[in-house]
Amino acid sequence: MPDLSKPDQTQPKLAPSTPLNPRRRGIVVGASGGIGAALSRKLAREGFTLALVDYNKSALQSLCDEINQTAGETRALIYECDVTKYDSVPDSLRRIIADLGGLDTFVYIAGVIYFPAMDEFNFNEDHKMMEVNLLGAMAWMSAVAPLFQSAKSGQIVGVSSVAGDRGRIGNPGYNASKAGLTNYLEALRNRLSRYGVNVLTVKPGMVMTDMLKLPGAPKPMLAVKPEQVADLIWNGMKKRKQTIYVAGIWKWIMLVIRHIPSVIFRRLSF
Amino acid sequence: MDITKNFTQLENFGHSLSAPAYLVRPANSEEIYSVFQNAKKMGLKVTARGAGRSYNDAALIGGGIVMDMRGMNAITSWDPSTGLVTAQSGVTLEKLWQTVEPDGWWPPVVSGTMKTTLGGCLSANIHGKNNFKMGTIGEHVVEFTAVLPTGAEITCTPKKNADLFYAMISGMGMLGIFVSITLQMKRIYSGLLSVDALPVQNLHGHLSALLDGAPDHDYIVGWLDCLAGGKSLGRGQIHATRYLHEGEDPNPQETMKLSNQSLPSRIFGVFPKSLLHYFMSPFINNFGTWGVNTAKYIASLRKHTFRQSHAAFHFLLDYIPDWELSYGRGGLIEYQSFLPKETAESAWTEMLKLSHKSGLPPYLGVTKRHRPDKFLLTHAVDGFSLATDFKVTNNNRVKLSRMLQDFDKIVLQAGGRFYFAKNSETTAETTASFYGAETIAKFKKLKKRCDPNGLLESDLYKRIFTD
Numbered sequence: 001m002p003d004l005s006k007p008d009q010t011q012p013k014l015a016p017s018t019p020l021n022p023r024r025r026g027i028v029v030g031a032s033g034g035i036g037a038a039l040s041r042k043l044a045r046e047g048f049t050l051a052l053v054d055y056n057k058s059a060l061q062s063l064c065d066e067i068n069q070t071a072g073e074t075r076a077l078i079y080e081c082d083v084t085k086y087d088s089v090p091d092s093l094r095r096i097i098a099d100l101g102g103l104d105t106f107v108y109i110a111g112v113i114y115f116p117a118m119d120e121f122n123f124n125e126d127h128k129m130m131e132v133n134l135l136g137a138m139a140w141m142s143a144v145a146p147l148f149q150s151a152k153s154g155q156i157v158g159v160s161s162v163a164g165d166r167g168r169i170g171n172p173g174y175n176a177s178k179a180g181l182t183n184y185l186e187a188l189r190n191r192l193s194r195y196g197v198n199v200l201t202v203k204p205g206m207v208m209t210d211m212l213k214l215p216g217a218p219k220p221m222l223a224v225k226p227e228q229v230a231d232l233i234w235n236g237m238k239k240r241k242q243t244i245y246v247a248g249i250w251k252w253i254m255l256v257i258r259h260i261p262s263v264i265f266r267r268l269s270f
Numbered sequence: 271m272d273i274t275k276n277f278t279q280l281e282n283f284g285h286s287l288s289a290p291a292y293l294v295r296p297a298n299s300e301e302i303y304s305v306f307q308n309a310k311k312m313g314l315k316v317t318a319r320g321a322g323r324s325y326n327d328a329a330l331i332g333g334g335i336v337m338d339m340r341g342m343n344a345i346t347s348w349d350p351s352t353g354l355v356t357a358q359s360g361v362t363l364e365k366l367w368q369t370v371e372p373d374g375w376w377p378p379v380v381s382g383t384m385k386t387t388l389g390g391c392l393s394a395n396i397h398g399k400n401n402f403k404m405g406t407i408g409e410h411v412v413e414f415t416a417v418l419p420t421g422a423e424i425t426c427t428p429k430k431n432a433d434l435f436y437a438m439i440s441g442m443g444m445l446g447i448f449v450s451i452t453l454q455m456k457r458i459y460s461g462l463l464s465v466d467a468l469p470v471q472n473l474h475g476h477l478s479a480l481l482d483g484a485p486d487h488d489y490i491v492g493w494l495d496c497l498a499g500g501k502s503l504g505r506g507q508i509h510a511t512r513y514l515h516e517g518e519d520p521n522p523q524e525t526m527k528l529s530n531q532s533l534p535s536r537i538f539g540v541f542p543k544s545l546l547h548y549f550m551s552p553f554i555n556n557f558g559t560w561g562v563n564t565a566k567y568i569a570s571l572r573k574h575t576f577r578q579s580h581a582a583f584h585f586l587l588d589y590i591p592d593w594e595l596s597y598g599r600g601g602l603i604e605y606q607s608f609l610p611k612e613t614a615e616s617a618w619t620e621m622l623k624l625s626h627k628s629g630l631p632p633y634l635g636v637t638k639r640h641r642p643d644k645f646l647l648t649h650a651v652d653g654f655s656l657a658t659d660f661k662v663t664n665n666n667r668v669k670l671s672r673m674l675q676d677f678d679k680i681v682l683q684a685g686g687r688f689y690f691a692k693n694s695e696t697t698a699e700t701t702a703s704f705y706g707a708e709t710i711a712k713f714k715k716l717k718k719r720c721d722p723n724g725l726l727e728s729d730l731y732k733r734i735f736t737d
Binding site: 005006007013015016017018019020021022094095097098099100101102103146147150151152153 | 274276277278279284286287289290312313314315326327331332333334600601603662667668670671674694695729732733
């Protein structure tokens with residue numbers, strides 16, 4: 001992985017924001033995945049200048065080229081970065097903000113999922129999910145939050161999951177990582193909203209991404225396309241919402257599921 | 271020194287732009303150098319900021335380090351017998367004039383607001399309403415010391431390190447950081463000025479009055495009603511002002527007292543001016559400004575002469591506190607063009623007509639008379655300047671941007687120039703066009719010498735100088 005703390009001379013320089021041509025700047029961590037790429041394209045179309053962060057360099061590069069070609073100007077920069085290298089986050093963040101010339105929005109979408117068998121406990125996979133889904137988010141957000149707090153502006157978007165709402169029989173590790181993230185985002189919101197910073201928790205249900213193609217993945221149910229998810233997230237961002245379910249129907253499904261008493265829930269097979 | 275402790279959203283004067291930066295407040299030359307060392311280590315850019323009174327991005331560097339120079343704000347020596355004053359760069363014009371005026375002196379060049387710092391004034395090489403007579407502030411600098419990003423502390427005078435003297439003044443803080451500045455003040459014999467106010471019916475009359483009125487006066491400034499069209503295009507009022515000679519003021523000791531210079535904080539003695547901007551905002555639109563301008567023009571039709579204190583005459587922008595807030599959430603931008611006296615009339619006629627056609631007239635227009643100077647990044651010409659204020663809204667951004675691009679073309683064609691403390695949209699292309707390759711190469715060579723690692727960079731610099 002490259003050292004992001006020092007300026008990269010090959011990085012294209014962005015034109016600064018002016019009153020009549022203002023730039024909104026965003027960071028998308030986990031930009032090359034299904035939802036990440038779709039949201040990055042969407043934000044770029046809405047005029048954002050983006051730092052695309054992911055560990056998958058080649059996917060990043062093609063996404064970045066696509067965005068810049070569509071926009072007809074440099075609107076995306078790429079940063080190859082492993083989110084589990086927590087110590088390097090503050091330096092990387094400082095570098096990215098200097099390159100972008102500011103920061104208005106931070107989006108964390110990086111996530112991994114493994115599907116254990118019903119009777120399988122796999123600590124290695126659980127550990128990985130906690131690292132990417134939760135600790136990576138905490139590492140980045142605890143660097144971003146104080147900056148937004150002192151600047152008294154900004155928006156943090158965390159992509160959690162409906163899976164964080166209850167601990168189910170199928171995937172304890174994933175449920176734990178996303179429940180942790182949901183609660184972390186809520187606490188962050190409670191800390192930051194008084195400083196004018198918006199924290200948006202996104203809880204997707206099933207999304208037609210590569211995750212659903214993994215071995216052991218459940219059959220798609222009410223699955224939506226990543227582009228639809230991106231549109232809904234952008235809507236939530238514009239309205240400065242606190243929590244959104246995508247698709248919206250999951251709000252009602254999860255309302256029911258959240259209220260299933262344990263005595264019944266522990267006998268169910270999902 | 272932990273330079274990343276204070277990450278703050280900073281704004282420009284017109285509230286039309288903001289950028290976050292790590293804010294530090296050095297107290298001396300050593301701390302300035304330490305900021306540079308830290309910046310180099312972290313790969314960050316540095317910009318100095320005085321009072322933040324630029325209308326554009328001159329004192330902003332998004333994601334970089336902003337050095338707030340107001341921590342260095344001591345007047346280190348003042349000699350009322352010679353009028354020489356030495357001050358740190360964070361001293362404001364307000365502090366300066368309040369120090370020298372009671373002793374019978376006045377800063378030779380001041381801006382329209384007294385809140386600016388000397389470091390900022392030198393960086394932009396400000397002019398006043400007496401530019402045709404006294405030149406820019408740089409022409410009254412006897413000596414300055416500055417810290418370069420290399421750590422070197424240098425002293426410059428018009429003779430010593432002359433190339434840097436003429437480049438750092440006007441250099442928008444991109445070569446080094448001013449630390450201490452010695453200025454020559456101007457003698458005054460009264461706390462009052464004599465102002466001749468006369469109406470002008472159109473742009474031709476306006477510019478002729480500026481041209482003809484200048485030689486017999488010390489200051490000249492015009493208000494231009496930018497909403498008037500047709501035969502009245504360019505109408506307004508000229509204030510031609512002169513110092514009182516020795517003996518003209520029967521009681522100079524009294525008029526020079528600070529209490530006679532202070533701007534009143536209340537209107538009619540009762541209404542607090544700090545609330546005034548709320549009552550102005552309903553008028554900051556095409557119709558409201560048309561009404562205000564017309565009333566103002568009719569009121570100005572009577573030619574008359576009156577006496578006014580120095581502070582009241584010069585610091586119009588401070589007369590209504592926070593007036594810039596009346597422009598609403600999008601803030602305001604200023605577009606100022608400097609044109610040779612031969613081409614000014616036709617160019618501004620075209621520009622004002624264009625603004626009327628676009629439905630985007632400036633709400634304020636101020637004209638001045640100028641003369642050229644020797645500074646490297648000079649904005650002055652032998653001619654006039656017209657400064658205009660535009661309200662920025664979410665709906666007019668695109669249209670306004672297109673119109674100002676057309677303005678730029680008209681100004682360049684007419685041999686005009688722009689001023690880096692004001693315009694916020696001037697591009698690198700435009701800058702290269704009016705300076706010419708030679709001047710820019712000369713500046714970049716000096717930049718390389720003073721700042722080999724390219725540490726000093728503002729958003730303005732990124733905008734107007736491409737590498």
